[in-house]
Amino acid sequence: MSAMAILVDLFAGRRDAAALAPREWDGVIGVARAEAMLATLAHRLAEVDVPEPVALLLADQRRAAEVATGQALWEAEMARRALAPERIEFVLLKGTAYAAAGLSCAAGRQIGDLDILVGKHDLARTENALLKAGWEWVKSDPYDDAYYRAHMHELPPLIHGGRDRMIDVHHTILPRTHRKTPDPLAMLADAVPAPDGFAVLCPTDMACHCAAHLLADGDLQGGLRNLWDFHCLASDFAVADPGFWGKLDGRADQHGLRSEVRRAARLARDLLGTLLPSGWDAHDPTDRWFHRRLLARDDWGRSSDFLLQQAFYIRSHWLRMPPAMLARHLWTKWHKRR
Amino acid sequence: MRHGTRIAVGPVQFRVGSDWAKPIAALDRLYADYPQHEDRPADATVRLFAARPWRRWLRPSVHIGGDYVVPDALPLPLSMGLLAAEMGMNLQVALGWRRHLLLHASAVAKNGRAVIMSGASGSGKSTLAALLGEGGWRLMGDEFTLIAPASGEAFAFPRAVSLKNQAIAELAGRVDPARLGPLLAGTPKGDIRHLIPRADAIETMHEPVRPALLLFPRFGGEAAVVPMGEGEAFVRLTEASTNYIALGEAGFGALTRLVRTVPAFAIAYPDSASGIALVEDLWAEAAR
Known part of the structure; x- marks a missing residue:
């Protein structure tokens, strides 16, 4: 059994961690690191009796993740202090949002950049306020910069000189040129307060964004983490609100993300054991390509299945922009590389 | 693989x-x-x-x-x-690694207490540690020294010592040839030859020791000893640590305790013999 298969079995609770062989642990620890999920696994197995060296390593990971989460929330606070005087309202997205809202997927979750959503009308003011508060441009390349501004769903990334942390300022959740065009105004309007005064997306939007991020934006590299997010979000929201799945359907339709949300739910069910209501419990033969892609890693932590990776890479660009534009973009990028 | x-x-x-x-x-x-x-x-x-x-x-x-x-x-x-x-x-x-505060530093120990030597490559910290480790000292490591945040104790990382350039000849004459690796000539870091630590260094590698002396060696120039304040030692060690930021408050706590409880000196030395003499002198004072 491959280490990736064991890893998802551990997350799904289908396998007893106490019964793993030493060489199986090698692989599991390696692939969990590669998927940036070792600390998440450490939380999942916090109550399980594992060999002592593993228990020590997992305890290290939990402690380190706690520090990292605190640092990520501090970065959100820094953004608020920069934007509040300008009366710019923003909504936290992804990892920082999960942590601010105290959601179960936040336990041990690695948080990279700070992602925020602002109204498109506030974009220029947000940029100025952040620049004034010490953030700087990362991309020096004029083509990349122009590309971001013209076609992307976020500003070119900014980095804070003193703290060395990046912020991604989104005005919607998928690139402007994407085939799918979710409704960011509805997301902003229905955002909900989190503790400490931050705003986060409402439960259905959070699940929609998570599914869109996993399946519509990118090549599924490191997608297992996003799938785990979806599993935790949907499972927790469904416990808190028995009508959640029905509302999610309606909201996904509104954003044009029905197929992404449905597929995310099926993949989470298949790999992580998410309980789906009747009506969601269908099977789609194309899902198996996604299963394979999500598990495409060997026991040494290396990406495997090169052709499948390439196929998903091409798919991600295909979704992201119309063909003529894609051709122009690749042409420019190719010229610049030479 | x-x-x-x-x-x-x-x-x-x-x-x-x-x-x-x-x-x-x-x-x-x-x-x-x-x-x-x-x-x-x-x-x-x-x-x-x-x-x-x-x-x-x-x-x-x-x-x-x-x-x-x-x-x-x-x-x-x-x-x-x-x-x-x-x-x-x-x-x-x-x-x-997250269990300990990592210092890019060599260390040697005696009677349960450690000298930690931090410096850029070329400072001679590896050579000094290797030479001391052939004398009356336990070699803890030539690359990393690990500080436990909870106890402040130092832990060893005694990998095979990476001898570079002149240090190769200096050590090769003193040790059993069976303890030397192959000569790697002309690497991006110069000539390299590995030295297997003495058996005592490997046997005791899990034994924690209390830091007793912090040194910031510099190879070259007249022999000199300059006492270093807590602030400077602290800043230098944050720069010598690869996980200080990731450890957050635990790293800060470990490092402040280290610089507050352990005397620190910058030392310069023209050759290994005088370097070792300086370390032994400072040790005799610190151990008192």
Whole structure:
């Protein structure tokens, strides 16, 4: 059994961690690191009796993740202090949002950049306020910069000189040129307060964004983490609100993300054991390509299945922009590389 | 991967995989007398690999990978596979280890107390530690010293010492040739030859010691000793630590305690003999 298969079995609770062989642990620890999920696994197995060296390593990971989460929330606070005087309202997205809202997927979750959503009308003011508060441009390349501004769903990334942390300022959740065009105004309007005064997306939007991020934006590299997010979000929201799945359907339709949300739910069910209501419990033969892609890693932590990776890479660009534009973009990028 | 081995250095269990047999055989020779725990899962993974299948044979070049990688790191020729393995192991510790505050520093110990020597490469910290480790000292490591945040104790990381350039001749004359690795000439870091630590250093590698003296050596110039304030020692050690920021408050606590409780000195020395004499003098004072 491959280490990736064991890893998802551990997350799904289908396998007893106490019964793993030493060489199986090698692989599991390696692939969990590669998927940036070792600390998440450490939380999942916090109550399980594992060999002592593993228990020590997992305890290290939990402690380190706690520090990292605190640092990520501090970065959100820094953004608020920069934007509040300008009366710019923003909504936290992804990892920082999960942590601010105290959601179960936040336990041990690695948080990279700070992602925020602002109204498109506030974009220029947000940029100025952040620049004034010490953030700087990362991309020096004029083509990349122009590309971001013209076609992307976020500003070119900014980095804070003193703290060395990046912020991604989104005005919607998928690139402007994407085939799918979710409704960011509805997301902003229905955002909900989190503790400490931050705003986060409402439960259905959070699940929609998570599914869109996993399946519509990118090549599924490191997608297992996003799938785990979806599993935790949907499972927790469904416990808190028995009508959640029905509302999610309606909201996904509104954003044009029905197929992404449905597929995310099926993949989470298949790999992580998410309980789906009747009506969601269908099977789609194309899902198996996604299963394979999500598990495409060997026991040494290396990406495997090169052709499948390439196929998903091409798919991600295909979704992201119309063909003529894609051709122009690749042409420019190719010229610049030479 | 085709070839592999397992190595435990201090608290870190590595698994090293390789597309070639040679670097693994070289590692196995250097680490033959280190304790082996077949049942212990690996904390860290190192991979030595060919970027393209044919580069396994055709002008073979070794890329360094693992749990953590440095983007754009240049590969090394297969003849330097041992150096690639060493760099891969260092990288995993530097970027992945969270149990202790990591100091890029060498250390030696005596009677349960340690001298920690921090400096850039070329400062002579490895050479001083290696020479002291051949005398009346226990070598703790030439690359990393680990500080436990809770207790403030120092833990050893006694990997095979990486002797460079002149240090090779200096040590080669003093030790059993069986304790030396192959000469790696003309690497990006100069000539390199590994020294297997003495058996006592390996046997006691899990024993914690109390830091007693902090030194910031500089090779070259007149012999000099300059006492260093807590503030400067603190700032220098934050720069010498690869996980200070990641540890957050625990790292801050460990480092402030270290610089407040342990006397620190910058030392300059023209040659190894005077360097060692300086260390012994300062030790005699600190140990009083």
